[in-house]
Amino acid sequence: MYTTRLVDTVYVLHAFQKKTQATPKSDIELARSRLAHLMKGKK
Structure with a gap:
């Protein structure tokens, strides 16, 4: 499982x-790819 935490x-x-x-x-x-997509939407 790959996870990330933002705020x-x-x-x-x-x-x-x-x-x-x-x-x-x-x-x-x-x-x-999913992380890049997520980060792009957070800007």
């Missing part, structure tokens, strides 16, 4: 079931 709100950017120790790049990129 007094916690946002869950992405949640998934891991089957290995490595996190797939697609999951990381999806969370980054």
Whole structure:
């Protein structure tokens, strides 16, 4: 699960079931994309 906290709100950017120790790049990129979208809307 990827989360971030801005001021007094916690946002869950992405949640998934891991089957290995490595996190797939697609999951990381999806969370980054959602964070960028969230930050863009906060300006």
